[in-house]
Amino acid sequence: MNLKKTVILGAAVAGLLGSSMAIAAEQFIGLPSYRVGPYAAGGSGIYGGWIDYMQMINERDGGINGVKLAWEECETEYNNARGVECYERLKEKGETGNSVFQPLSTGITYSVLDKVAKDKIPLVTMGYGRTDAADGRVFPYVFPLITTYWSQATTMVKYIAGKEGGTDKLKGKKIALLYHDSAYGKESHAVLEKMAERYGYELTKLAVAHPGNEQQSQWLQIRQLRPDWVILWGWGVMNPTALKSAAKTGFSREKMVGVWWSGAEEDTVPAGSAAKGFTAAGYNVAGADYPVIKDIEKFVYAKGHGNMEDKSRIGSVYYNRGVVHGLITVEAIRKAQEKYGKGKALTGEQVRWGFENLDMDDKRLGELGATGFLPPLKTSCMDHEGSGKVKYQQWDGNKWNVVTDWIDADKEMVRGMIEESAAAYAKEKGITPRDCSKEM
Amino acid sequence: MQFFFEVLIGGLLSGVLYALVALGFVLIYKASGVFNFAQGAMVFFAALTFVGFLEVLPGWTGMEEGGRAVFWLAFVLSLAAMVVLAIATEKFVLRPLVNQPPITLFMATIGLTFLVEGIAQGIWGANVRGLDLGIADVPIEYMMDNFNILISSFDVFAAAVAAVLVAALALFFQYTRIGRALRAVADDHQAALSIGIPLRHIWVIVWAVAGFVALVAGMIWGARNGVQFALTFTALKALPVLILGGFTSVPGAIVGGLIIGASEKLAEVYVGPFVGGGIESWFPYILALGFLLIRPEGLFGEKHIDRV
Missing domain, CATH: 3.40.50.2300 (Response regulator)
Known part of the structure; x- marks a missing residue:
């Protein structure tokens, strides 16, 4: 009897531990932010919006399929050397290591460009960085998303x-x-x-x-x-x-x-x-009158968990740009979970697949409360830009x-230039471009 | 020819603004032999404190937002903040380093730079602010109508403020008791101490005066381009001015500023197109380096003679 009780108790404890471990699954995102120094005004707005969005996902949805988002900031001051230091410091953090690196600096982007492919961490450069990285065959781990220069x-x-x-x-x-x-x-x-x-x-x-x-x-x-x-x-x-x-x-x-x-x-x-x-x-608009921003106000700021000291900046261009970073990052993780297992913390390599298979059409943007907030986006192995649309x-x-409405880029001209430049880069670095027909 | 004069006059007016920042360096170097690397940070700190007070004072005091009373109270409080900064600098940075080599003091001011920048952003936040001094930055109609030359009324105002400030400082140095003591300290620290001039008080005063100059410079540059971190870069504009004018001369800062201002603008317009443009950042340094070869002590600097 005693043995039976012990076994049942043991099983219950093991079950509880197991379930608590499942609840504790966390997706780590390292944030190489800059809140002091010459570009602190932009950094505080963008990283503030991004953190608020992730906080909202945790508060409103309990994370992504139960996987809570965890993050840690590392101050770069927009300095290349510090950026590389932050990259190294953050890459091993969390259960599965850092799952994405977005430095908001072209200089830092260039400094870690060769490292990310080796470490298998996607490098997202939204609105900056190397334009030719939009050719995913040559730059599998780099994503100049939405629109390039x-x-x-x-x-x-x-x-x-x-x-x-x-x-x-x-x-x-x-x-x-x-x-x-x-x-x-x-x-x-x-x-x-x-x-x-x-x-x-x-x-x-x-x-x-x-x-x-x-x-x-x-x-x-x-x-x-x-x-x-x-x-x-x-x-x-x-x-x-x-x-x-x-x-x-x-x-x-x-x-x-x-x-x-x-x-x-x-x-x-x-x-x-x-x-x-x-x-x-x-590539994003200003304004607080979007459901996604309303949700941040409702689930984050109403509970006193907001990241912005100056709440009047909510809805500003930089703040909303940070929300766009959050939206796309969360969507990439969600997409990757569909392939690699819902409710699991993913590696950078797995999240990379998510970034490469984004499909945020008008319907999906509507579900995310972001219709008109950013352009529809569809990425692929060939195209790491995914949109090319701009509003004025x-x-x-x-x-x-x-x-204006979203204005389409001259894709024909730009794509030719991207492929030409990427091919030259591949030749210089001895990279064999991927065959996208074999990618899933 | 009209275009040449337009560029020249605009350059001279910009040069006065450079001279204003250079003045802060000169004051401290004259009195303590310290090259204050933190002068740019002080400009940023002063301007940010001023706009910070402009924002919070109406809420604290019930004064009318944007009114004259708030403006002057913010000015006085910012000045007080610069005096506090001067006292703290003397107590925690300069006093412990008395009799140390100049390079040690210079390194200490580099540390001070980061501290002042951090404190400024820590207290008032990193937001970029606008500053309206009530002077429109528009062309003077008379010059446009009669000579078709574009001269900004704000630039003329800024130059006038700088001129008044320089004249006031020159009189202060020449005719007041404190001014004479400052000059005595500048000439010889030990001799000044031996006749009872309190070195520490003098240092506090000179850093406070440099803080006042930083406040005026910060307000003018802030009104031109916004109050933001980039104000610290104004120091970069002052360095070639100092090399040219001499580190110890107030008139040198003015003349150096005018030469640098005018030459960099003329170079940008007439030389820039042949070398891809954007030469304003390095041309003054080339000019200053060339000048060093001919006159190492600068235009008005003290000639240093060592007996061997």
């Missing part, structure tokens, strides 16, 4: 053409490209030049030295040049300085189109009234307002 540049020309009355009206127009004098700033040159040849506009490139807090010479040249449009490919303090200089020079802000790193509240608020009328690209928002002096 090259795709964005083609949508900028389409947006301008739309305003001028069609691409045929671009002939003879003058477009000045005011760019941050760095690899990031030069990323658009090849595409804009190619489009200039095709549509006949005259492109003038004006470099602004880092950090961009002095632009008098460039704007005096713009005053002389009298361009029809100015494309602002800026970053940080360069953006408000450009807007203020444009106002000073008398150049209409309505004729300025910014890259998505020029189109946040952090870029327009410091410029005051000078920013009114400025339009910028975005205009600053009215107080907030960003969406002024």
Whole structure:
């Protein structure tokens, strides 16, 4: 009798332990964030939104199929060396190691590019990094998701053409490209030049030295040049300085189109009234009136678990961009669980498969409470970008307002350039591209 | 020719702003022989504290938001914060390092930079803020109408503020008791101590005055480009100015600022297109290095002679 009781008790304890172990399954996500230093304003917004979304998934849904999300931040200060240190520090953490690395820095991206394939950790570079990494055959572990710089540049020309009355009206127009004098700033040159040849506009490139807090010479040249449009490919303090200089020079802000790193509240608020009328690209939109944001407010902030100290930033461009990072990361893990087992913590290699098989169509975005919040996205072995769509928002002096629908990139042109560049990279590094017909 | 003058005048006005930041370096170097690497961080700290107070004071005091009373109270409180920073720097950084080699003090100011930047963001947050001083950054109509030359009213205002500040500091150094004591300390620490000049008080005063200069510079640069971390980079603009003007000369900072401002703008416009543009960041350093070869002590710097 005693033995029987012991066996039953033992079985019960084992069952309880087993179930508690199942409940304790956690998916670890290392966050190489930057909340101090030169780009803290952007970092705190994006990582804040991302953490809030993951917190909401834990609070509202109890995780992904019962797997709670766990994360740890590592401060990079947007510094390459610290970024690599964070990568190394985070990669072994959690039950299955770090399942994704998203540094929000092109410099850190390049520093860990070769490491991720070896360590089998997907590197997600949403809106930055190497454009040619969209060729998944050469870069199986890198995901420049949603839209790349090259795709964005083609949508900028389409947006301008739309305003001028069609691409045929671009002939003879003058477009000045005011760019941050760095690899990031030069990323658009090849595409804009190619489009200039095709549509006949005259492109003038004006470099602004880092950090961009002095632009008098460039704007005096713009005053002389009298361009029809100015494309602002800026970053940080360069953006408000450009807007203020444009106002000073008398150049209409309505004729300025910014890259998505020029189109946040952090870029327009410091410029005051000078920013009114400025339009910028975005792979996510601003605004708190989306079900996904409402759920964050309801399940996270109402319980006092929110990450943002300044709640007025909820719904800002950078905050919402962080929510997009969360949405896509969670969706990739969910997708990977469908293949590798629901309710299990997955390895980076398994999550990589999830990123490569994302299918977030309008219906799915609706279920996620994010219709119109980000574009529909479908990735594959060939295409790690997945969308190429961009919306344009205009600053009215107080907030960003969406002024276009999703504009498609010139995929035909961009894809050719991506494959050409990726092939050159593969040759240089001795990489044999994957055969996508054999991938499942 | 009109375009040349437009670039030249714009450059000179920018140069005055560089001189304003360089002035903070000169003051501290003159009085203590310390090259204060933290000057840029002080500009950021001062401006962020000012806009921080502008934000919180209406809530604390019930004063009208954006009103004059809030502005001046925020200014006074920010100035007080810079004095507190000066006292803390003297007590915790300079005093323990008295009689240490200059390189030690320099390294200490590098540490101070990170501390000041961290404290500023820790207290007031990392958000980028706008700052409106009520001066429109628009072209002066008279110049546009008569000469077709674009000169910003804000740049002229900033240059005027800088000029007044320099004149006030020159008078302060020349005609006040504290100013004479400062100059005595600058000339010879030990001789100044032997006649009873309190070195520690002088250091606090000079760091506080540099803090005041940082506050004014931060407000002007902050109103131009927003109050954000990039204000720390203004120090980079001051370095070639110091090399050119000399580390110990107030007039040198002004003249150096004007030369650097004008030459970098002219170089960007007329040389830049031949080398891919974006040369404003390094051209002043090339100019300053070239100048060092001819006159190592700078335009107005003290000639250093060692007996061997």
